[in-house]
Amino acid sequence: MPVFKTPFNGYAVRFSPFYENRILVATAQNFGILGNGRLHILDLNPSGGISEVRSFDTADGVYDCAWSESHDSLAVAAVADGSLKLWDAALPPSANPIRSLKEHAREVHAVDWNPVRRDSFISASWDDSLKLWTLDRPTSIRTFREHAYCVYSAAWSPRHADVFASASGDCTARVWDVRDPSSSLVIPAHDHEILSCDWNKYDDCFLATSSVDKTVRVWDVRASRAPVATLAGHGYAVRRIKFSPHHENLLLSCSYDMTVCVWDYRAEDALLARYDHHTEFAVGVDMSVLVEGLLASTGWDELVYVWQHGTDPRAMP
Amino acid sequence: MATEGGGDENPQTKGPELSQPASGIARSEPTDGSQQRSPFITSEPLREDQVQNAVKFLSHPKVRGSPVIYRRSFLERKGLTKEEIDEAFLRVPDPSPNATTAETVSTRQANQVSPSTSLQPQASVQTAPPVASQVGAVSLTPMSQKPRFNWSHALIAIGVLSASGAGSAVIFKRVVLPRLKAWIRRVAMEDKEERATKSLAEETAEAAKAAASAAAIVATASQELLNSKNEDRKYFEAFMGMIDVQVKEMKSMSEAIHKLEKAREQEKLIDEYVQYATSNGTSNNSWKPSQANHTLLNQVRVNGTSTTSYGAEGQSLAPAPAPAPASVEPTTASHPKSYMEIMAMVQRGEKPPNIKEINDTPPNPNQPPSKPLIAPRTKPWEITQQISVSQPQENGQSQDISSEPWWRKKSVKITELEPEGEEPLRQLTTNDRPASQRTWVPPQPPSVAIPESAAAIRHPKPSPPIPDLSSGDEKMSKSSMNSNVVSQQSEIEEVEEKDDGV
Numbered sequence: 001m002p003v004f005k006t007p008f009n010g011y012a013v014r015f016s017p018f019y020e021n022r023i024l025v026a027t028a029q030n031f032g033i034l035g036n037g038r039l040h041i042l043d044l045n046p047s048g049g050i051s052e053v054r055s056f057d058t059a060d061g062v063y064d065c066a067w068s069e070s071h072d073s074l075a076v077a078a079v080a081d082g083s084l085k086l087w088d089a090a091l092p093p094s095a096n097p098i099r100s101l102k103e104h105a106r107e108v109h110a111v112d113w114n115p116v117r118r119d120s121f122i123s124a125s126w127d128d129s130l131k132l133w134t135l136d137r138p139t140s141i142r143t144f145r146e147h148a149y150c151v152y153s154a155a156w157s158p159r160h161a162d163v164f165a166s167a168s169g170d171c172t173a174r175v176w177d178v179r180d181p182s183s184s185l186v187i188p189a190h191d192h193e194i195l196s197c198d199w200n201k202y203d204d205c206f207l208a209t210s211s212v213d214k215t216v217r218v219w220d221v222r223a224s225r226a227p228v229a230t231l232a233g234h235g236y237a238v239r240r241i242k243f244s245p246h247h248e249n250l251l252l253s254c255s256y257d258m259t260v261c262v263w264d265y266r267a268e269d270a271l272l273a274r275y276d277h278h279t280e281f282a283v284g285v286d287m288s289v290l291v292e293g294l295l296a297s298t299g300w301d302e303l304v305y306v307w308q309h310g311t312d313p314r315a316m317p
Numbered sequence: 318m319a320t321e322g323g324g325d326e327n328p329q330t331k332g333p334e335l336s337q338p339a340s341g342i343a344r345s346e347p348t349d350g351s352q353q354r355s356p357f358i359t360s361e362p363l364r365e366d367q368v369q370n371a372v373k374f375l376s377h378p379k380v381r382g383s384p385v386i387y388r389r390s391f392l393e394r395k396g397l398t399k400e401e402i403d404e405a406f407l408r409v410p411d412p413s414p415n416a417t418t419a420e421t422v423s424t425r426q427a428n429q430v431s432p433s434t435s436l437q438p439q440a441s442v443q444t445a446p447p448v449a450s451q452v453g454a455v456s457l458t459p460m461s462q463k464p465r466f467n468w469s470h471a472l473i474a475i476g477v478l479s480a481s482g483a484g485s486a487v488i489f490k491r492v493v494l495p496r497l498k499a500w501i502r503r504v505a506m507e508d509k510e511e512r513a514t515k516s517l518a519e520e521t522a523e524a525a526k527a528a529a530s531a532a533a534i535v536a537t538a539s540q541e542l543l544n545s546k547n548e549d550r551k552y553f554e555a556f557m558g559m560i561d562v563q564v565k566e567m568k569s570m571s572e573a574i575h576k577l578e579k580a581r582e583q584e585k586l587i588d589e590y591v592q593y594a595t596s597n598g599t600s601n602n603s604w605k606p607s608q609a610n611h612t613l614l615n616q617v618r619v620n621g622t623s624t625t626s627y628g629a630e631g632q633s634l635a636p637a638p639a640p641a642p643a644s645v646e647p648t649t650a651s652h653p654k655s656y657m658e659i660m661a662m663v664q665r666g667e668k669p670p671n672i673k674e675i676n677d678t679p680p681n682p683n684q685p686p687s688k689p690l691i692a693p694r695t696k697p698w699e700i701t702q703q704i705s706v707s708q709p710q711e712n713g714q715s716q717d718i719s720s721e722p723w724w725r726k727k728s729v730k731i732t733e734l735e736p737e738g739e740e741p742l743r744q745l746t747t748n749d750r751p752a753s754q755r756t757w758v759p760p761q762p763p764s765v766a767i768p769e770s771a772a773a774i775r776h777p778k779p780s781p782p783i784p785d786l787s788s789g790d791e792k793m794s795k796s797s798m799n800s801n802v803v804s805q806q807s808e809i810e811e812v813e814e815k816d817d818g819v
Contacts (some may be wrong), residue, residue: 018691118693
């Protein structure tokens with residue numbers, strides 16, 4: 001499977017919801033500590049390689065990225081200087097970026113585009129708040145400030161247009177409704193910082209969280225006292241999780257133990273596959289919505305892998 | 318005395334039913350009341366029947382054995398007068414005073430014999446009541462015949478008795494107990510000797526064993542000490558070696574830093590030269606070293622543009638100033654720096670050398686986004702009654718749909734999966750091959766037992782799939798129901814579609 005070498009350390013990867021062979025990669029220089037950032041738009045060549053279509057430089061590292069659900073060429077990046085930047089790949093470089101939304105006081109760690117309404121996106125920042133934005137407004141619509149520590153991740157519910165979840169370093173995950181002033185549910189999901197959260201695409205009551213305590217927990221938001229499942233198997237903090245868009249029980253996770261794991265959280269033996277192709281922290285994963293079983297991952301070893309579930313990421317097609 | 322007077326008077330006035338309070342003990346103590354009896358003697362005739370009764374009473378052998386004092390008191394209690402009692406005593410075959418003396422003698426003898434013959438240490442206790450009875454008897458004898466009580470007699474009796482008791486006790490202690498003890502000791506000593514003889518031998522053997530084991534332990538301990546010393550020495554040497562290595566590394570790092578500083582200075586000079594030399598050769602990528610707001614060094618990223626499509630002009634600047642090692646490809650320049658080194662640099666306040674000045678502000682903040690070329694596609698998990706996406710690929714990128722691109726092909730070979738993962742993989746593979754009618758045939762789903770029920774569960778069948786719209790098939794095959802039903806459904810649909818397709 002082809003691999004792409006980025007000049008900077010990888011932080012996030014996203015499949016395009018419009019083009020099945022297009023991915024977006026967020027990278028940051030010097031492991032994201034201090035340095036520039038770059039956003040790559042890559043295409044998977046039918047002949048077997050990955051080539052770059054566009055790339056956009058930023059003054060500070062890019063920690064997360066998301067494709068727009070309404071425009072096929074629009075992408076948003078969460079930048080470490082606290083701003084969100086939007087790029088339009090269809091426009092010439094002189095016109096890019098088309099927006100720079102700077103309101104957060106600290107680094108923006110995550111961004112997610114609303115897949116139901118398709119016009120708004122949420123940003124999660126280390127200044128303990130989340131902000132809701134739309135494309136047509138230069139300022140945020142709402143700010144959600146309830147967490148006590150950095151918010152590491154935000155994820156829109158795949159079914160409910162106004163519901164999203166957030167994961168924070170204060171060891172809680174919260175479910176919000178945009179229409180309500182405060183969070184709808186607080187789940188003290190772990191005893192350590194929670195790094196990522198994602199919704200089950202098929203059962204809208206299930207939310208998964210991953211934490212520094214090396215586990216992934218799946219919660220039923222209707223009965224959130226105890227997790228439905230706890231998936232242990234990573235050797236270090238689990239950095240990002242993604243529920244499969246095609247299978248109700250499948251879950252993808254990447255961790256600082258340099259592996260990417262596929263889980264079935266309803267199975268007795270939950271770990272289905274483990275891919276250890278990275279040689280540094282595996283920081284970003286995604287599952288393609290258009291192509292079933294297509295996985296992508298990136299890490300601090302500056303490599304982006306795209307492969308089919310069940311195959312070796314490092315093998316050449 | 319007075320009691321006796323009272324006792325004499327009472328039988329006169331009251332009947333013999335009254336019990337006389339006078340007891341034998343009271344009787345034994347009167348000193349000279351015997352002479353005072355004379356004025357209290359009554360002049361009444363003796364009652365013969367009483368006397369006879371008393372004789373019969375006194376003739377009883379048991380009564381004979383009892384002290385006289387008790388007999389007298391008993392009779393008095395029965396209402397007999399003094400004369401009647403005396404008459405009865407006289408009539409009894411053994412005269413009362415003699416009887417009493419004989420009794421006293423016999424009692425004395427018995428008392429004397431008992432201490433000498435009894436072997437038990439309680440003889441002293443037993444001597445006490447006989448002493449008391451003897452005293453009573455002794456005192457009674459002078460009272461019956463001549464009512465005189467001599468303290469000297471009592472004292473003599475007490476002395477004799479105590480001496481006998483003491484003597485018996487002494488004899489017992491001196492003779493009997495030692496004999497007993499000696500006998501017991503003999504028996505015990507026999508056992509002890511046997512045991513002693515045995516235990517001596519055992520003890521010696523055990524001591525020898527303990528000594529041997531202790532010696533062995535000492536030997537092992539000394540060996541361990543030696544070994545640990547050797548190990549310590551080895552560790553120490555290894556440690557010294559590592560320190561040497563680190564010292565060398567630090568030396569090399571300091572040398573590298575020196576070199577880098579020199580390179581920086583050189584590049585700075587070259588920068589200025591290049592700026593003045595070229596006119597408008599700068600590309601539109603943000604490169605404004607002179608306008609930097611940062612106070613940090615501006616290191617030119619000589620080759621940061623090889624991957625950007627519009628940075629080709631930047632490369633023209635690259636080849637000229639390339640004497641220093643830092644002007645190599647940025648990928649390799651930033652490569653050796655590890656995470657910890659960067660952190661250390663940042664904490665020291667230094668900026669890592671490969672950071673560029675980038676202006677990423679939007680040139681037109683109100684720039685409208687370009688029109689989308691494709692309508693949004695429905696997600697696999699959304700309930701779709703119709704396919705909203707008609708043409709998936711209208712982008713500018715070359716896309717080959719008719720031939721399966723590599724990212725759609727799934728190789729069945731499972732190299733890294735665990736055995737449990739084969740099941741869902743099979744499901745994955747079957748779901749992904751709907752109507753493509755490829756050579757690879759998905760396995761028959763095992764759960765199609767009742768096709769009618771399966772058909773009843775299913776949604777109304779959507780429009781027949783377009784062959785090259787492979788992604789649309791996935792949406793058709795999926796529904797919002799449980800994954801089990803979904804997978805079954807998809808498999809069923811595959812079967813049906815295959816039938817339809819064929």
